[in-house]
Amino acid sequence: MLQSYCNGQSDLTMQERTFGSAVVQAVTDRIRDSCIYSDDRLFIRRLAIVQSDDGEMSTTYRPGYNGGIWQIDEAKFISTRSCGSSAIYQECGLILSKFNITWSSVQWTDLLKPLYSGLAASLYLKLQGADPAPGDVAGQASLWKTYFQPSQDVATYTTKVQKAESETDGSCDYKPIDIVFIIDESGSVGSTNFRKILNFLAEVVDNLNIGPSAVQVGLVKFNSAATRVFYLTTHSDKTSLKSAILNTVYRSGGTSIGAGIQHADRYIFPVKYGGREDATKIAILVTDGASFSASFTNQTANDAKANHIRIFAVGIGNIRISELNSAASDPDCTHVSVLTNFNQIDDIIYEIKKSACRASNPVGPEAEVGGEVGDGDGSTIEISTEDGNNKTITTEVDCGVLNVYSSFATPHPSPAFYDKTDTAIAGSPSIFVVHVTDKRPLFVTFVRLNPDPSCPNASYTGDVSNDPPKDTVFANNDWNTISNPCTKGGAKFHSHPTDPAKFITCDDSQKMYITQCSSGKLYSNGSCIHAHMITVGKSSTPVGSPVDALSTHLILCRVSGILQECQSKDLAEDFYAKLCDGTNPPIKNPCTSCAIADSHLVHPYPLDDNKYITCDGEDSHLITQCPIGERFSVAKQSCISSSDSEEEEEEEEEEEDGSEGNGNSNDGIDGNPCTEAARAQNKYYFPYTPDRTKFIQCNEWGDRFIMPCPSGEIWFDEISSCAADALGEASSGGTSGNPCTDNAGKLVAHSNPAKYIQCDNGGVAHIMSCPGGLRFYPSKSYCDW
Known part of the structure; x- marks a missing residue:
């Protein structure tokens, strides 16, 4: 359903008693991005989980207690107001400049606002010297017990954090990310520490969803020059990727950080080497020292950032912090991690993963x-x-x-x-x-x-x-017949004056846009709602019309501005005539000329789910009663048990689709065309030579299924689809033909009503898809509802 639209800034972090993971994440983002406590190693985020379940714990905003989501006791809060302390002097200044908050004047009751509570927790931890915070969960658990909950067991912290993070661990699963590791193999690193770097990379990879449509990983190593270890597309599964990382050879040599960055930018990330245009590009630089040219590092890093590459820098040991800051993306405080030795390298695995996943x-x-x-x-x-x-x-x-x-x-x-x-x-x-x-x-x-x-x-x-x-819909005449209802300060949404399946949206400049509801839904009072509700006992189930969007207009109509069950008297004389072009005469009958032309011969009966309408010519139709205990299903185009749900119908259809048999049956053909080579070329459909009214469909495991064409259609291999058997080839034993042979430059119907065949001027067939929810009408030669 459509939600309320909001213009102007919304900031729940500054509203009292708000809660939830989105609020907590926004607070921690604002604190980190402002460099107030950037090296918290996710401790602030995790602390909110353990202290109050992100504010969702019933005791969070209990009477007489104002510690907020982070549960900061009054004594702890008062200690943070000493902004003269060297430990938080700079942070108090950042809070004033970033948020216009004078922290020394803040009251404990202000911590009912999530941002104030998060800031108080950050300042309190910095006063305790927890900067940076421990990167591992066990170290953070000990810190939490010492300064926040002395009576609690550390297991409480680790258990709650691990449970919460495991439930959200799929945040990268559907996001294309190209990650290139740029690792230091100079002499100062040494073979032992180089092996620790490789183990670190393998652990990072182990926490990512590796695959061609998810995360791809490339590897560059550098000493005084840079070397490609493998491209982004070399390893498409986690096992081979980790093996390649762990078997990387150490060479020793000088240190040129710029050479490593430049090689990744020029020879790994570009599309011609396997990068993806739509992927977030992340470079993770791991080094133990300063390079021979800080200016070269800065130059190559700027070039990479100009190519939309986000750089994270991990420095270990005696590093030159200014060079890492110049290499990393802004702000430095969230893109640079400094560890004192290689034994700490696993402290930041989770943080780097999350940062990479959330990077824009x-x-x-x-x-x-x-x-x-x-x-x-x-x-x-x-x-x-x-x-x-x-x-x-x-x-x-x-x-x-x-x-x-x-x-x-x-x-x-x-x-x-x-x-x-x-x-x-x-x-x-x-x-x-x-x-x-x-x-x-x-x-x-x-x-x-x-x-x-x-x-x-x-x-x-x-x-x-x-x-x-x-306008978001196909060319139409609405603009010539509808006056603009948009006014300054007026409503953003309006009903379409003639079509209940459309609505009008107004933008900030009072322009109107006409939008179509999805298939099977009509617009009503700010929402696109299901066109019909089936009531069984006390429960109601929404039922759309996936097969015949036209019929949804029969079921509901607008009476006094409200959509409800239609009565014949409520319908305008030309209601059905307006459903599609060519309807003649304009009578209250679903069997219109365009419906018959497009083989829409069966329709639901508007007022009774136990009946349906069958077209018997343009001026004639039959009303049929389903057997007792059955109802008409639009999806199945037949009567089914009244107790069957829509989900059960879909499962039955899927079972019926494969009922002809698979490649293991004796189906009269030799060999299985569903080979790995064919699947690699995305070829999943083949002709079934014994019978032109059928075809072979492959699944992703190489099994074959013999599928029937719709009635009156035969298989055409040229278009990988069934199409009308116009020449009676199936019965006469003729050969497959091209439906575009005599239809150059025209649009031809496809067996799937949501698709059509576009014939170019040379007579070559191209299968095209209608936009979501639309179907192709041969009588109109375009997609419509």
Whole structure:
């Protein structure tokens, strides 16, 4: 359902008694990005989990206690107000400059605001000398017990942290990331410490989802010169990747950090060497000392950053901190880690993983973006605003709901902290304009907040443009017949005056955009809702119309501005006539000329789930009663048991699809075409030579299934699809033909109503897909509802 849209900044970190993981993450991001406690090694984030379950513990905001999410006792808080202390003097200054908060004047009651509670925890820990904090969970558990909960066992800390982090450990699973390790093999490192570096890299890899569509890893080593160990695409699975890392040979030599960065930038990350245009690019530099030329390091690092590569620097031992700071991305405090010896190297594995996963993907001032986002996961882009133009951001999602957050103030916009937000649902894009006033980068996060079992991983496509928004539906005549309802300060959403499956969205400049609800849904009171509800006992189940979107208009109508069950008297005389072009005459009958032309001969009966309508010519139709205990299923186009759910129908269809037999049966053909070589070329469909009305479908494991073509169609290998048997070839024994032979330059129907065949001028067939929720109408020669 559509959510309320919000313009203007929202900051839950500064509102009293707010809670939740999004709020806590926003607080820790703001503290780290402001370099107030950047070297906390995730301790501040973990402390909120252990102290109050991110504020969701019932005792968090108990009467008489004002410690907030981080549960900072009053005595601890009072100790942090001594900003004259050298331990926190600089931090108090940063709090004033970044947040306009004079910390010495803050009261304990202010800690009811999450940002204040997080700042108090940070300052208190710095007063105790916990800077940097221990990187390992056991060390942090000991610190927590000593300064926060002396009566508790350290196991409480480790158990709660490990449980929480294991539940969110898939944050990288659906994000394309290209990571290149740049490691020091100079003489000062030595073979023993070089082996520790390799073990460190292997542990980092062990915590990532490795694969062609997820995380790819490349490796460069350097001494006085740089050497490629392997490309990003060399190893596509975790086992071979770890083996290659651990078997890397140590050579010794001088130290040229710049040579390592330059080699990764020029010869590993580019697309022609295996990098991906849509991937977040991360370089992790590991070195033990200073190079022979700090200026060369700075130059090559700047070149890499200009190519949208984010650099993390890990320094061990006697390093030159200024050189690491110049090499790493900004801010230095979150991109540079300094360890005193190689034995500490595993302290930062989890932090680097999380930082890499949450790093934004830089794009230009105009760009096309996209990807896959699982429930609760987020993907962030960083948009350049150097051109000074306002940005129009359009986002479409193929299923479920996608929330879009933008901000200039934080590199991690979220529900808890953002400048502007919008929502995209399947069939209803998000469109909003961001006004650019300076050249700060604009960060946009795409995140799915509400789990949707039917849509575990949504794919989205986005467009960043300098152009004003465009209409999101196909060419239509709405603009000539609909007056603009958008007014300054008025409502953002309006009903479409003639089509209940569309609605009007207004932008900040009072322009209107017409949007279509997804298939099987109609617009009502700010939401796209399911077109019909089946009630069984006390439970109601939403039922869309995946086969015949046209029929959804039969089920509900608008009465006094509210969608409800249609009565014949409530329908306008031309209601059905407007459902598609060519309807003649305009009668209250689903068997319209265009419906019959497109083989839409069976429809649900509007007022009774136990009946259905069968078309018997344009002016005639039959109303049939299902047997007792059965109802009509739009998806199955037949009567089924009233107790069957939509999910059971889909499972039955899947079982029926494979019922003809697989490659292990005696099916009258020799050999299995579903070879590994064929699958490597994405070829999963083959002709079934004994019978032109069938074809072979392969699965990803090499099994074959004999599948039937729809009635009246035969297999055409040229288009890898079934199509109309116009010449009666199946019965006459003719050979497969090309449906575009006599249809050059035309659009031809595909067996799948959501697709069509586009014939180019040379008679070559191209299979095309209609946008989500639409189907192809041969009588119109375009996709529509």
